[in-house]
Amino acid sequence: xxxxxxxxxxxxxxxxxxxxxxxxxxxxxxxxxxxxxxxxxxxxxxxxxxxxxxxxxxxxxxxxxxxxxxxxxxxxxxxxxxxxxxxxxxxxxxxxxxxxxxxxxxxxxxxxxxxxxxxxxxxxxxxxxxxxxxxxxxxxxxxxxxxxxxxxxxxxxxxxxxxxxxxxxxxxxxxxxxxxxxxxxxxxxxxxxxxxxxxxxxxxxxxxxxxxxxxxxxxxxxxxxxxxxxxxxxxxxxxxxxxxxxxxxxxxxxxxxxxxxxxxxxxxxxxxxxxxxxxxxxxxxxxxxxxxxxxxxxxxxxxxxxxxxxxxxxxxxx
Amino acid sequence: xxxxxxxxxxxxxxxxxxxxxxxxxxxxxxxxxxxxxxxxxxxxxxxxxxxxxxxxxxxxxxxxxxxxxxxxxxxxxxxxxxxxxxxxxxxxxxxxxxxxxxxxxxxxxxxxxxxxxxxxxxxxxxxxxxxxxxxxxxxxxxxxxxxxxxxxxxxxxxxxxxxxxxxxxxxxxxxxxxxxxxxxxxxxxxxxxxxxxxxxxxxxxxxxxxxxxxxxxxxxxxxxxxxxxxxxxxxxxxxxxxxxxxxxxxxxxxxxxxxxxxxxxxxxxxxxxxxxxxxxxxxxxxxxxxxxxxxxxxxxxxxxxxxxxxxxxxxxxxxxxxxxxxxxxxxxxxxxxxxxxxxxxxxxxxxxxxxxxxxxxxxxxxxxxxxxxxxxxxxxxxxxxxxxxxxxxxxxxxxxxxxxxxxxxxxxxxxxxxxxxxxxxxxxxxxxxxxxxxxxx
Numbered sequence: 001x002x003x004x005x006x007x008x009x010x011x012x013x014x015x016x017x018x019x020x021x022x023x024x025x026x027x028x029x030x031x032x033x034x035x036x037x038x039x040x041x042x043x044x045x046x047x048x049x050x051x052x053x054x055x056x057x058x059x060x061x062x063x064x065x066x067x068x069x070x071x072x073x074x075x076x077x078x079x080x081x082x083x084x085x086x087x088x089x090x091x092x093x094x095x096x097x098x099x100x101x102x103x104x105x106x107x108x109x110x111x112x113x114x115x116x117x118x119x120x121x122x123x124x125x126x127x128x129x130x131x132x133x134x135x136x137x138x139x140x141x142x143x144x145x146x147x148x149x150x151x152x153x154x155x156x157x158x159x160x161x162x163x164x165x166x167x168x169x170x171x172x173x174x175x176x177x178x179x180x181x182x183x184x185x186x187x188x189x190x191x192x193x194x195x196x197x198x199x200x201x202x203x204x205x206x207x208x209x210x211x212x213x214x215x216x217x218x219x220x221x222x223x224x225x226x227x228x229x230x231x232x233x234x235x236x237x238x239x240x241x242x243x244x245x246x247x248x249x250x251x252x253x254x255x256x257x258x259x260x261x262x263x264x265x266x267x268x269x270x271x272x273x274x275x276x277x278x279x280x281x282x283x284x285x286x287x288x289x290x291x292x293x294x295x296x297x298x299x300x301x302x303x304x305x306x307x308x309x310x311x312x313x314x315x316x317x318x
Numbered sequence: 319x320x321x322x323x324x325x326x327x328x329x330x331x332x333x334x335x336x337x338x339x340x341x342x343x344x345x346x347x348x349x350x351x352x353x354x355x356x357x358x359x360x361x362x363x364x365x366x367x368x369x370x371x372x373x374x375x376x377x378x379x380x381x382x383x384x385x386x387x388x389x390x391x392x393x394x395x396x397x398x399x400x401x402x403x404x405x406x407x408x409x410x411x412x413x414x415x416x417x418x419x420x421x422x423x424x425x426x427x428x429x430x431x432x433x434x435x436x437x438x439x440x441x442x443x444x445x446x447x448x449x450x451x452x453x454x455x456x457x458x459x460x461x462x463x464x465x466x467x468x469x470x471x472x473x474x475x476x477x478x479x480x481x482x483x484x485x486x487x488x489x490x491x492x493x494x495x496x497x498x499x500x501x502x503x504x505x506x507x508x509x510x511x512x513x514x515x516x517x518x519x520x521x522x523x524x525x526x527x528x529x530x531x532x533x534x535x536x537x538x539x540x541x542x543x544x545x546x547x548x549x550x551x552x553x554x555x556x557x558x559x560x561x562x563x564x565x566x567x568x569x570x571x572x573x574x575x576x577x578x579x580x581x582x583x584x585x586x587x588x589x590x591x592x593x594x595x596x597x598x599x600x601x602x603x604x605x606x607x608x609x610x611x612x613x614x615x616x617x618x619x620x621x622x623x624x625x626x627x628x629x630x631x632x633x634x635x636x637x638x639x640x641x642x643x644x645x646x647x648x649x650x651x652x653x654x655x656x657x658x659x660x661x662x663x664x665x666x667x668x669x670x671x672x673x674x675x676x677x678x679x680x681x682x683x684x685x686x687x688x689x690x691x692x693x694x695x696x697x698x699x700x701x702x703x704x705x706x707x708x709x710x711x712x713x714x715x716x717x718x719x720x721x722x723x724x725x726x727x728x729x730x731x732x733x734x735x736x737x738x739x740x741x742x743x744x745x746x747x748x749x750x751x752x753x754x755x756x757x758x759x
Contacts, residue, residue: 053575074577078576080572083569085568085570085573088332100324101574101578142573
């Protein structure tokens with residue numbers, strides 16, 4: 001299978017700061033690939049290099065078989081992390097303008113605008129100004145601007161940030177539609193839950209380097225430990241001190257306890273029954289969020305400052 | 319190229335649609351027409367005021383000037399019934415200058431005028447005669463002061479009209495008295511007749527038209543052409559600055575860059591803005607020509623002059639818009655951008671301030687040197703070319719060459735700053751950081 005994107009030994013520096021450090025990456029055609037990493041990991045820088053908005057100091061890039069995305073920009077859709085539209089232009093004029101910039105013309109463009117607005121239920125707003133749209137509507141419009149010209153490759157930088165659950169669901173469906181049509185989709189996100197549900201493959205980067213790449217199962221397989229989930233009433237703090245426990249998160253309503261594969265979860269259950277009333281007991285593999293935190297933590301050589309999921313706004317521009 | 323045009327067309331249409339454009343394209347020329355052609359009417363309107371008779375204390379040490387002056391004031395009052403003057407003779411023995419000054423300050427008197435006793439004596443022979451204003455100085459510059467004993471006028475305000483009226487009355491009254499006292503006597507009226515100024519009729523050599531009487535407007539023509547260029551440049555550079563900053567702060571630029579390169583974006587914006595500038599100048603030019611034609615002065619707008627307006631307009635606009643596109647890309651707010659562009663704005667004031675000197679001495683050293691400073695080359699050259707149709711071709715070609723070189727250099731540098739700056743948010747870059755950007759890009 002041909003790769004839609006191939007990055008080889010990409011390096012980008014800003015003065016002394018290395019934003020991207022010898023990054024190698026291959027994105028197969030027709031897949032949805034999640035591009036994950038904490039703030040400042042180099043996601044946006046990498047995406048901008050993919051789009052030929054900035055250029056790497058060294059290394060080579062191939063996008064849709066071309067060394068420079070500029071030559072194939074009409075075949076790519078890009079939704080930047082920080083995005084905006086002309087507030088004074090109408091929805092129709094906006095789509096017309098960006099459609100023209102992407103090489104669409106005449107009746108084809110008009111037809112495309114009509115049918116797309118129909119699909120995202122904005123047809124009534126066609127001749128209204130962008131500033132009249134609600135936040136959710138302008139997010140939809142923004143997304144449609146990205147895919148109006150039916151690109152083969154769609155790059156979405158933090159598409160879900162700032163969306164409410166309804167709009168998030170709608171956007172997710174649009175992304176799934178793209179996939180059915182055979183479009184390659186790359187999206188960066190902090191939201192592990194979305195990545196886990198949508199992506200065929202995942203790439204995790206930190207401090208400009210790739211930490212891990214593969215399918216969800218492959219990535220989870222790297223960590224053999226298990227997560228014991230307990231819900232109930234009682235003081236479960238002593239569970240933390242059971243021999244072999246790697247990590248424990250104790251709350252009023254229960255506990256999440258990470259143990260190596262060798263440790264029998266029954267031991268924890270037996271101890272938990274002594275401590276309180278158990279309403280739920282489950283043994284899971286690590287979820288993506290936990291894998292993400294662990295990997296970044298290992299890479300940084302210390303505990304992460306916060307749960308990355310919570311950090312959805314702003315940043316990430318390095 | 320296609321995409322550059324798409325950007326240019328949008329930039330043009332969106333700018334032409336704004337209120338700012340409407341104001342500067344329609345309202346501003348209307349205001350200018352009002353100012354240029356309505357001056358007479360406005361002047362009359364300004365004088366429309368009934369002033370109560372102005373009392374002037376007259377201290378006459380000669381004893382003979384008073385009656386002659388009274389006759390002249392009566393004539394003046396007949397001509398200006400709404401702004402009369404009245405002399406109130408004060409005996410020199412009783413005259414106390416301090417008391418008179420106090421009365422003027424308190425408003426009891428409009429002014430006081432002291433005429434010294436020796437004013438009637440002929441001036442010494444070696445005294446230089448009063449000369450006309452020096453050539454090249456602004457109109458209205460007073461002649462050098464004549465020698466001899468001085469009369470003293472003390473007043474609070476500085477109305478030029480009264481000063482000139484009094485000066486004329488004194489000149490004529492005292493000269494007549496001097497002639498009468500001369501031995502043998504000389505007929506003053508004969509001298510006046512013989513001294514009648516020669517009638518100099520001015521003719522425009524291209525049209526053969528009599529242009530006497532329109533000197534001021536002809537002096538102003540180079541300035542008008544330069545002002546046209548100046549207003550066009552300022553309007554579009556402001557427009558470009560605003561539009562770049564707006565796109566940057568609304569993050570539209572991020573979306574744009576998914577479809578076009580920063581260079582294409584900058585090129586499109588500049589092209590669109592040059593179109594806006596051309597439209598503006600076309601409107602103003604047409605209004606100006608129409609106005610001049612309606613007053614029989616259409617001959618001032620020659621194909622020669624228009625050719626140079628276009629020749630210097632294009633590189634001039636390109637230079638300004640490229641510079642301001644880069645400034646806009648580097649800054650985050652309009653305020654920041656305006657202070658960063660201030661040095662350029664200040665430079666453009668130079669030809670505005672020196673226009674009289676340049677257009678009166680179009681081939682002087684000052685004019686030639688200023689022609690070779692690229693951002694102001696278009697303004698200076700338009701002044702020179704309009705003032706002197708014989709401006710050396712060598713200088714025209716070389717200034718244009720240097721201007722175009724500067725345009726290429728500025729576009730090249732601006733492109734680099736634009737590429738980096740347009741995606742940088744946060745604080746305004748220092749000069750050192752700007753230099754670093756030039757290395758990045």
